[in-house]
Amino acid sequence: MPSPTRPSRRFAFSRRRLTAAIGGVVLLLSSAACGSQLDPETVARANGTVLNGQQETPGDQTTSGGGGAGDPGASTGAANDEASASEGGTGGNNAAPADRDLAGSGKNSATGSAKQGNCDGFTNQTGITDDKIVLANVADISGPIPGLFESAQQSARAYAAYFNASNPKGLCGRKLEVLTMDGRTETAGDQQAYTRACDEAFAAVGSMVGDDSGGAKAAQSCGLPDMRSLTTSPARRACETCFSAYSISPNLVPSAIPKYIKKKEPGASDHVAVLYVNVNSAEVNARSYKAAYEKSGLTVDYLQGIDPSEFNYAPYVQQMKDKGIRMVQYFGPHQYTVRLQQAMRQQDYQPDIFLQDPTIYTDKYVEQAGDDGNGSIVYTTNDLFSNLGNKEMKLYRAWLNQIAPDAEPDYFGLYAWSATRLFVEKAVALGGKLTRKSMVRALSGVEDWTSNGLHTGMAVGPKTTPPCVAFIQLNNRKWRKISPGDYLCGPLINTGVGG
Numbered sequence: 001m002p003s004p005t006r007p008s009r010r011f012a013f014s015r016r017r018l019t020a021a022i023g024g025v026v027l028l029l030s031s032a033a034c035g036s037q038l039d040p041e042t043v044a045r046a047n048g049t050v051l052n053g054q055q056e057t058p059g060d061q062t063t064s065g066g067g068g069a070g071d072p073g074a075s076t077g078a079a080n081d082e083a084s085a086s087e088g089g090t091g092g093n094n095a096a097p098a099d100r101d102l103a104g105s106g107k108n109s110a111t112g113s114a115k116q117g118n119c120d121g122f123t124n125q126t127g128i129t130d131d132k133i134v135l136a137n138v139a140d141i142s143g144p145i146p147g148l149f150e151s152a153q154q155s156a157r158a159y160a161a162y163f164n165a166s167n168p169k170g171l172c173g174r175k176l177e178v179l180t181m182d183g184r185t186e187t188a189g190d191q192q193a194y195t196r197a198c199d200e201a202f203a204a205v206g207s208m209v210g211d212d213s214g215g216a217k218a219a220q221s222c223g224l225p226d227m228r229s230l231t232t233s234p235a236r237r238a239c240e241t242c243f244s245a246y247s248i249s250p251n252l253v254p255s256a257i258p259k260y261i262k263k264k265e266p267g268a269s270d271h272v273a274v275l276y277v278n279v280n281s282a283e284v285n286a287r288s289y290k291a292a293y294e295k296s297g298l299t300v301d302y303l304q305g306i307d308p309s310e311f312n313y314a315p316y317v318q319q320m321k322d323k324g325i326r327m328v329q330y331f332g333p334h335q336y337t338v339r340l341q342q343a344m345r346q347q348d349y350q351p352d353i354f355l356q357d358p359t360i361y362t363d364k365y366v367e368q369a370g371d372d373g374n375g376s377i378v379y380t381t382n383d384l385f386s387n388l389g390n391k392e393m394k395l396y397r398a399w400l401n402q403i404a405p406d407a408e409p410d411y412f413g414l415y416a417w418s419a420t421r422l423f424v425e426k427a428v429a430l431g432g433k434l435t436r437k438s439m440v441r442a443l444s445g446v447e448d449w450t451s452n453g454l455h456t457g458m459a460v461g462p463k464t465t466p467p468c469v470a471f472i473q474l475n476n477r478k479w480r481k482i483s484p485g486d487y488l489c490g491p492l493i494n495t496g497v498g499g
Helices: 009-027 038-047 150-167 186-201 216-221 234-238 255-265 282-297 314-322 334-346 363-373 391-403 411-433 436-444
Strands: 061-063 130-140 175-182 201-204 224-228 242-245 253-254 272-277 301-304 325-329 353-356 377-380 468-475 480-481 492-494
Touching: 130 150, 130 186, 150 186, 150 391, 150 411, 175 186, 186 216, 201 301, 201 411, 216 234, 216 242, 224 411, 242 363, 242 411, 253 255, 253 282, 255 282, 255 353, 272 334, 282 301, 282 325, 282 492, 301 314, 314 334, 314 492, 325 334, 334 363, 363 468, 391 411
Parallel strands: 130 175, 130 201, 201 224, 224 242, 272 301, 272 325, 325 353, 353 377
Antiparallel strands: 061 175, 253 492, 377 468, 468 480
């Protein structure tokens, strides 16, 4: 194992920001022996970028959503299996659809199933001029993990480009324009971006930042409709004008998760460990899941936080071996998952179940984990990226490729696309009645949003955790679905933790 290196003062500062970013990433997923200093290599691997103080970060910009027209190539996707990078895919996500798939129809059209509202009475207002509607998108682009949520920005732009290309007359004569801003992986960055959005944009769509508490007050104070990809903080959930395509309440856990575990590996459910990266938000999630498991008849023998600065996981693995743990659930970003799994291999420890949330359903995890990732199970609320039989998935991937040919479809981007679609459909239906207040009212009434089957039904207005999940597993660098049907559903378990 490599020896730890002493971080510079500049890096020590970044470490505090990295911890905040990790906490936000883990929080949003709840319904979803070398030393103690942070290993710089982990941060460099996080985005394939070396942090040297010279990283160029993109500035804020306004775009109509258009981009270079790439050549997505032919579709080779299968509904229940994903190819690896070594087999012609992109780390497990397969080639994108061909250009001919850029045109949707029916419910997959850019306006969806919405009936165009009468445009009479449509008035210009903040963010709306005679020829455009400005929509803000705030995502963590710079910071300790460069490009952390760039996919959310790319996907919001992709939907705007799809709408503009499909509707020459626009929305009541106006094109969509996306104002992209950097949350900088810090609370102040989010606050500053949303203060600007209040003045320059009509609404915000598809935003994704690690700690989104900073902009919550700004959004509500100006009445800004904020249709996010995901929400990470209690302050944002409390914001009355803020919603997310992936709705979550940390105290509500789908009973379908423990039920599936008990059926799949009955013996493992009696010896469970719940590990988490040791930040407050992750601890809340871990304790909530522990309570949900115990209410469902599982036995959690080991609950343990691991400091973000720790890169010697051997003692934790030894504890699990000593306790006879047969199921491990981990709450943390994929970089730390890889570290845990490497320690497990080094100590010849292999539980019956290794379970995690969708943060590891990424190309980067497949590439970094290698064989150590074999057998990893993920509970997820969206369809496989490879399922190009899903028309909305094919559409999402085709337009993402149009905007950013090198982009990889991921969890955050998928929900940013979904959030932007929902906003557009509601705006189209409102027509001349479109105002910030009318949009907030429209979004507050959405209770079963699936974005045409891209994901399970989301209670956008009520802001509660979805009761349905699917399970996928990684083997030989391929993801495949292992649970039956589309999703497994059941009652939500109110753990009383984090609500």
